Amino acid sequence: MHALIIDDSKTMRSILRRIVTELGFETTEAGNGQEALDVLEAGLVPDICLIDWNMPLMDGYTFVTRVRADDRWRNVTLMMVTTESEHGQIVRALAAGAHEYVIKPFTPDAIIEKMELLGLVAQEVPA
Amino acid sequence: MTVTLEPSLGDVHAVVEEVWSSFLGAEEPILPLATPMPPGGWSAAITVSGGWDAQITVNLTDGAAQAVTSTMLMCPVEDCADEDLRDALGELVNMVGGNVKSLMAGSAVLSLPLVGHGDISPGSHLVEVCRLELTWRGEPVVVTVHQPPTADPS
Numbered sequence: 001m002h003a004l005i006i007d008d009s010k011t012m013r014s015i016l017r018r019i020v021t022e023l024g025f026e027t028t029e030a031g032n033g034q035e036a037l038d039v040l041e042a043g044l045v046p047d048i049c050l051i052d053w054n055m056p057l058m059d060g061y062t063f064v065t066r067v068r069a070d071d072r073w074r075n076v077t078l079m080m081v082t083t084e085s086e087h088g089q090i091v092r093a094l095a096a097g098a099h100e101y102v103i104k105p106f107t108p109d110a111i112i113e114k115m116e117l118l119g120l121v122a123q124e125v126p127a
Numbered sequence: 128m129t130v131t132l133e134p135s136l137g138d139v140h141a142v143v144e145e146v147w148s149s150f151l152g153a154e155e156p157i158l159p160l161a162t163p164m165p166p167g168g169w170s171a172a173i174t175v176s177g178g179w180d181a182q183i184t185v186n187l188t189d190g191a192a193q194a195v196t197s198t199m200l201m202c203p204v205e206d207c208a209d210e211d212l213r214d215a216l217g218e219l220v221n222m223v224g225g226n227v228k229s230l231m232a233g234s235a236v237l238s239l240p241l242v243g244h245g246d247i248s249p250g251s252h253l254v255e256v257c258r259l260e261l262t263w264r265g266e267p268v269v270v271t272v273h274q275p276p277t278a279d280p281s
Contacts, residue, residue, distance in 0.1 A: 008239075014201070107149055
């Protein structure tokens, strides 16, 4: 399984990388939407993209619309991970094709729970 | 109908506590305790524009800034370069600012964060409407919100 982490903050990429690596994912990182598109164009087809909204050059929303407009990446799961918490923006991102939406700050469990819901991680069965 | 013109101290405090507990460890909470802020240190600011215009700023001592960066990046303090401090503090103020913005009515846009050594002056058209003086790991942390003056409803 492979996760593409897209955030202009190295710190946030590092935090997300630690969480998904613990879940067994390999990771690739990009500092903005354009860099991430370049990674996809170069041939990487990740299982999931974790996408910040507010980034220079290309924001996360534009990245989502570009990915969803291209059939090569129809199976890639898109999860917004952002401080953008206005209801209208959340609806806009989901309508554009994002599958899930996590608002910063988050706990590792919040990310894991969403990935379980998306079927990317086996759900823990209570003992 | 109640129209909120500026964020309440309690709401901003709750946002800061949530950011700190999520990323800097709930076992070392940020405390509502004023500690004198020495000169120098670091500032991180972000502006909000649209339905609500404001600047949200976090001021920290060098020690607190290094501890924030070291904790978020999970690396020793001595390995944290200034570039790492700028990045970590930028993300910190991004989260604080984004969540304070969500408290306010109307649609608004966040800027990219601005981080630097020393103070970051708010625009001359802005006045301080909220100031939190806090302590984390014995070091002062100050969070302020500046916005244009609102008309006195009375």
